[in-house]
Amino acid sequence: MATAAEMSTEPVSARGGPLLDVRNLHVEFRTREGVARAVNGVDYAVDAGETLAVLGESGSGKSVTAQAIMGILDSPPGFVTQGQVLFHGEDLLKFGTEQRRKVRGARMAMIFQDALSALNPVLNVGEQLGEMFTVHRGLSRKDARAKAVELMERVRIPAAKERVRSYPHQFSGGMRQRVMIAMAMALEPELIIADEPTTALDVTVQAQVMDLLAELQREYNMGLILITHDLGVVADVADKIAVMYAGRIVETSPVHDIYRAPAHPYTKGLLDSIPRVDQKGQELYAIKGLPPNLLHIPPGCAFHPRCPLAQDICRTKIPPLYRVSEVRASACHFWKECIGDDRPAADKT
Amino acid sequence: MTEPTPVTSREPILRVRGLVKHFPLTQGILFKKQVGAVKAVDGVSFDLYPGETLGIVGESGCGKSTVAKLLMNLEQATAGEVFYKGQDITKLSGRALKAVRRNIQMVFQDPYTSLNPRMTVGDIIGEPFDIHPEVAPKGDRRKRVQELLDVVGLNPEYINRYPHQFSGGQRQRIGIARGLALNPEIIICDEPVSALDVSVQAQVINLMEKLQDEFSLSYIFIAHDLSIVRHISDRVGVMYLGKMAEIGSDAAIYEHPTHPYTQALLSAVPVPDPEAREHRERIILSGDVPSPANPPSGCRFRTRCWKAQDRCAQEEPLLAIPARFAQATTPVAHESACHFAEEKDVVGAA
Numbered sequence: 001m002a003t004a005a006e007m008s009t010e011p012v013s014a015r016g017g018p019l020l021d022v023r024n025l026h027v028e029f030r031t032r033e034g035v036a037r038a039v040n041g042v043d044y045a046v047d048a049g050e051t052l053a054v055l056g057e058s059g060s061g062k063s064v065t066a067q068a069i070m071g072i073l074d075s076p077p078g079f080v081t082q083g084q085v086l087f088h089g090e091d092l093l094k095f096g097t098e099q100r101r102k103v104r105g106a107r108m109a110m111i112f113q114d115a116l117s118a119l120n121p122v123l124n125v126g127e128q129l130g131e132m133f134t135v136h137r138g139l140s141r142k143d144a145r146a147k148a149v150e151l152m153e154r155v156r157i158p159a160a161k162e163r164v165r166s167y168p169h170q171f172s173g174g175m176r177q178r179v180m181i182a183m184a185m186a187l188e189p190e191l192i193i194a195d196e197p198t199t200a201l202d203v204t205v206q207a208q209v210m211d212l213l214a215e216l217q218r219e220y221n222m223g224l225i226l227i228t229h230d231l232g233v234v235a236d237v238a239d240k241i242a243v244m245y246a247g248r249i250v251e252t253s254p255v256h257d258i259y260r261a262p263a264h265p266y267t268k269g270l271l272d273s274i275p276r277v278d279q280k281g282q283e284l285y286a287i288k289g290l291p292p293n294l295l296h297i298p299p300g301c302a303f304h305p306r307c308p309l310a311q312d313i314c315r316t317k318i319p320p321l322y323r324v325s326e327v328r329a330s331a332c333h334f335w336k337e338c339i340g341d342d343r344p345a346a347d348k349t
Numbered sequence: 350m351t352e353p354t355p356v357t358s359r360e361p362i363l364r365v366r367g368l369v370k371h372f373p374l375t376q377g378i379l380f381k382k383q384v385g386a387v388k389a390v391d392g393v394s395f396d397l398y399p400g401e402t403l404g405i406v407g408e409s410g411c412g413k414s415t416v417a418k419l420l421m422n423l424e425q426a427t428a429g430e431v432f433y434k435g436q437d438i439t440k441l442s443g444r445a446l447k448a449v450r451r452n453i454q455m456v457f458q459d460p461y462t463s464l465n466p467r468m469t470v471g472d473i474i475g476e477p478f479d480i481h482p483e484v485a486p487k488g489d490r491r492k493r494v495q496e497l498l499d500v501v502g503l504n505p506e507y508i509n510r511y512p513h514q515f516s517g518g519q520r521q522r523i524g525i526a527r528g529l530a531l532n533p534e535i536i537i538c539d540e541p542v543s544a545l546d547v548s549v550q551a552q553v554i555n556l557m558e559k560l561q562d563e564f565s566l567s568y569i570f571i572a573h574d575l576s577i578v579r580h581i582s583d584r585v586g587v588m589y590l591g592k593m594a595e596i597g598s599d600a601a602i603y604e605h606p607t608h609p610y611t612q613a614l615l616s617a618v619p620v621p622d623p624e625a626r627e628h629r630e631r632i633i634l635s636g637d638v639p640s641p642a643n644p645p646s647g648c649r650f651r652t653r654c655w656k657a658q659d660r661c662a663q664e665e666p667l668l669a670i671p672a673r674f675a676q677a678t679t680p681v682a683h684e685s686a687c688h689f690a691e692e693k694d695v696v697g698a699a
Contacts, residue, residue, distance in 0.1 A: 158636075202408035202409055203573070203614060203617045203618055204634045205637070207617035207631065207633055208633055208634070231621035232621045234619075235619060235620060235622055256623050256624070259622055259624070260624075273548055274621060275554070275581075276576055276622075277615060277618045277620060285551065286548070286551040286552040288552075290516050290518065
């Protein structure tokens with residue numbers, strides 16, 4: 001799967017840089033209780049045809065980063081205080097409201113977790129899908145409806161012609177998520193951000209929806225940012241992973257390497273703490289303590305109060321993203337110890 | 350985990366036989382007439398043995414949570430029996446029911462809505478003592494609540510705090526402490542960790558396993574996450590549309606599944622190992638689960654099953670050890686409700 005990423009970089013790099021390049025992004029929420037630093041210097045890049053999984057627990061800043069990229073951050077209280085979001089080399093954060101609106105939906109689109117609350121309950125799905133075409137493409141309502149039916153067929157909603165007049169509540173969870181995907185796909189965007197797209201779905205339906213998403217991505221050579229907390233889903237579809245903790249990326253890596261030899265104690269802890277369906281394990285490893293309160297992020301490395309490898313330096317110095325290999329990085333002062341924990345030197349390239 | 354002791358040699362602590370719950374669908378305002386029924390649970394039988402964990406898995410709408418409510422007699426069963434020590438719980442009421450419920454407690458899914466926000470932690474955990482004062486005399490209660498907090502890994506000094514001052518994982522610990530308050534024998538856990546973050550999930554699961562050993566509890570563990578159920582369960586039952594499709598030991602279900610639904614379900618679980626994705630066979634089911642108000646005739650899974658034949662539409666398969674496996678000595682000899690039961694390893698177990 002790493003090969004897909006390598007191949008896709010060629011045509012894009014000719015145009016100069018990846019499809020989306022987020023640089024040193026900072027987002028904070030100014031609340032009555034104080035300033036919550038949700039995102040503290042995030043860097044990541046996605047190429048066309050590539051799937052980047054952003055992994056993290058609640059409060060890690062993974063969704064807020066996505067909202068800042070899409071330009072749908074609730075502001076106030078949320079503010080982007082620093083950084084760049086380069087889309088084809090242009091900084092979206094410098095765009096005006098109108099300019100951004102033209103990008104949003106047409107060139108980058110988002111799929112949300114909870115389709116029932118993301119869709120409008122008083123409009124039928126045909127109207128909602130058609131809106132993409134009437135607003136962005138200036139189509140007539142009749143043509144837009146025809147397009148909507150076409151889209152619904154593409155995401156394999158059975159009996160699309162009849163169901164185009166149905167309302168969101170008349171669809172099952174899986175079908176509703178297909179409507180969301182259809183809406184995101186409508187204008188054939190170059191980038192899709194999927195925020196926990198299958199978390200609310202049952203496993204058999206989750207498999208159907210992830211399959212569909214992967215297929216459409218291949219067909220249109222889209223970049224996909226998959227935001228999730230599920231390490232299993234990531235292993236199934238991602239090319240590369242960015243693990244987030246307390247608003248920072250703590251590790252980036254191609255998908256194979258990270259599962260074989262995590263280079264950050266948080267990633268390692270996560271991998272050890274999930275039970276697996278193909279193994280009957282002993283007692284689960286549990287990361288001690290709780291994720292930090294974003295109003296009071298611990299000094300130094302934010303993970304140090306929960307980290308088995310923590311030393312004095314971790315309490316005072318914020319670890320930069322150390323280069324682990326050509327394609328990997330880890331924000332841990334002791335990544336060598338972590339990666340070499342129980343593994344031979346072969347992985348320490 | 351305790352060693353799985355030979356199950357047959359012991360008396361079950363809970364025997365469930367032919368449990369049915371139909372929710373009526375009515376029409377009309379003044380003269381309500383029943384036009385149908387949602388068959389949420391439609392003939393479910395199983396046993397729970399002392400000290401074991403029985404996992405119940407299934408997708409949303411399969412009736413697993415309704416089963417939990419029926420076991421507590423929170424819902425009145427339409428038919429069927431639940432025997433606890435020879436007593437049929439479904440027929441009990443009043444004082445007798447109260448006495449039984451002391452021994453069967455429940456832990457709920459959502460730690461945010463299952464705790465009263467206006468009560469302190471001490472009041473929440475101590476509330477069961479109001480109903481069953483014989484367990485803890487009035488003077489002892491505070492001490493007892495603090496012990497419980499300590500047992501579930503919370504600081505006993507937090508007794509006067511309110512639920513909103515705790516994180517999700519800590520709240521679930523409070524829910525567990527409340528479940529433990531009356532020294533029950535059985536705890537029914539309905540999706541106890543699905544609202545929690547991964548790193549916190551492991552803490553709660555470990556706690557539950559520790560408590561099971563310490564207080565020799567029997568768990569019924571209801572969840573949709575097959576990986577967690579495998580981790581914690583000694584035996585597992587798979588439900589589909591109000592029926593038990595397959596039930597057996599953890600090895601039987603995960604390594605020797607014979608029901609096509611179980612096989613599809615297991616193959617769809619993402620495994621956190623990119624190496625595994627190439628050599629795992631994925632069975633992608635088509636369509637959605639049919640409505641429980643109008644389930645298919647015969648086998649309920651036949652509309653999505655790749656093996657379905659005419660016989661499946663006419664004849665309902667019974668939950669029993671398939672004849673062809675009756676003589677087998679491996680875990681493949683377990684109860685499965687399929688006419689064409691066949692062994693298939695889908696998780697690529699080592």
